[in-house]
Amino acid sequence: MVKKKRGKRFWAVVLILIMLPFIGFILKQSAKQRIADIPLVETSVIERGNLSSNVYTSGTIRAKNSISVLSDISGRIAEVNFKEGDIISEGDVVASLKTDELYYAVKEAELNLDLTKRRESTELASAKRAYEEAEESFERNSVLYSEGAVSKSQYDESRRLLLDLRDEVEKVEEVSGKQIELESLRLEKLRADLEKSKIISPAGGTLTNMQIEAGGFVTLNQPLFTVQDFNELEVLTQISEYDISSLKTGQKVLVRSQGREEAFDGRVASIAPDAKVASNGQGSETVVEVVVEITEPTDAFKPNFSAELQILTGSLDDVLLVPYEAVYTKKGGEKVVFMISDESTVSEMPIKPGLEGDLLMELIPLDGSDPEDVKVVLNPTEKLKNGMVVRVKETEEEEKQ
Structure with missing residues (x-):
């Protein structure tokens, strides 16, 4: 009986030893599964620093004064x-x-004007003499009519003649003046054309x-x-309707010619008051024309060169910064970031976006806190909830350490 009991215990121990690896494997797989169920997230850190906002575009260089x-x-x-x-x-x-033909045309016009003045002067003098004679005749007939020496019809006839000749003088004066004015204008135009035969530069x-x-x-x-004037150059560019609201005259601009890293100073000189539709490679878009003045003297640019523009639309110093990928917009439009505590627990923080830079944006916590150096989740999804435990994906540098 003792031998049988010992045999059973022996085989029980053997069975346990055989089963242990399988049990360990199952427990290990179960633990791995539980870990796999915890979301794996990439993170960044909220930092404090300086930020600038820019609009990038291109344009064509031209002379400011042309x-x-x-x-x-x-x-x-x-x-x-x-x-x-x-x-x-x-x-x-x-x-x-x-100018040969113009010269002779001017001389001819001068002669025509002189002849017109003489002719009109003669006609006017003749009309005035006839009027003066009629005036003397009317005055005599007026006296004789009052004395009964002439009839009323004779008196009326002399009066009618006087009025007709007065109208004739006025008519001759008017026509004479217009004829002289017309010939004067012809002469003036020909003289101006003669002067215009010299093609003069209006500027240097x-x-x-x-x-x-x-x-x-x-x-x-x-x-x-x-x-x-190649000493003063500017760049004509077109800004999308989505970016134009951030532009103002006087803003600083960095100007580069294509293929060169060196940048030269410029400023926004003018913004068109209206927009227009411009064609691009994918269709058309609404744009506003903007002129950028190159304020730094240089011979690196030539008219009709293409230029790359970096327009500084805003800047802030010593503000909280976070990558764009860390900001999540909820269905109601509320924007949040998901911070991670030391225990790898997620906490949701409502924020207000501030100035937008190239890769980072200003972070303004609505609760007034200062979460500098706090980790935040990148590219969060709707599955991420407040209080959830997450696994943080290590960076290559952290893995090496």
Whole structure:
């Protein structure tokens, strides 16, 4: 009997020893499953620092002062005194038209004006003499009529003649004045055209877009050349309707030419009062034209170059900062971040977004707290609840430590 009991105990021990690894494996798997059920989250830390908000865009460089010169008259170019790229001053005669026909036309108009003045003067003098004679005749007939020496019909006839001749004098004076004025205007226009035959630069700068040559013919309002001041440059850009509200004149801008890291200072010079629809690679969008003045002297830019713009729309010092990925918007529109305690427990903190930077945003806790250096969950989802325990995913640096 004793041997049988010992045998049973022996086999019981053997069975237990055999089952122990299986039991351990099952317990280990169960523990792993429980751990796996705890959400694994990535985190960041609320920091305190300085923040700037920027709008990034591109534009085309152009001369701040640029004047396109058009032809005031038609004619053939006699000579061109400058070439494209030359630097000229205000008042320089860039080119001139042939003036032979204009010169003779001016002389002819001067003669016509003189002849008109003489002719009209003669006609007016004749009309005035006839009126004066009629006036003397009427005065005599008035005396004779009062004495009964002439009939009433004779008196009335002399009076009618006097009035008619007075009207004639006024008519001749009016017509004479208009004829002289017309000839004067013709002469004035021809003299102005003669003066316009000299194509004068309205400003100083560099000659560009030259479209004239000696012997060529130009027509009225034809573009001739452009004068640009390359010492003062600006950038024309278009800002989306979503970003334009953050722009103000005077804001600082960093200007870079494409392919270069060096930035030059600029400022927002003007913002168009209205918007327009512009085409882009994906369709169209509503934009507002903005002009940025390059305030730092440099020869790195040329008109028609493309420029990259970084417009500083705001800045703050010593504020709480958090990544955009840490902010969760609830169904009602409330924004929160999920902080993690030392016990890996999540606590929800309502916040108000402040200034937005490139990667970080200003964090304003609604409870007035100062959660600096506190960990927050990145990319939280609706499954994350207040008081939930989470597992924090270690960074590569933490794993190495």
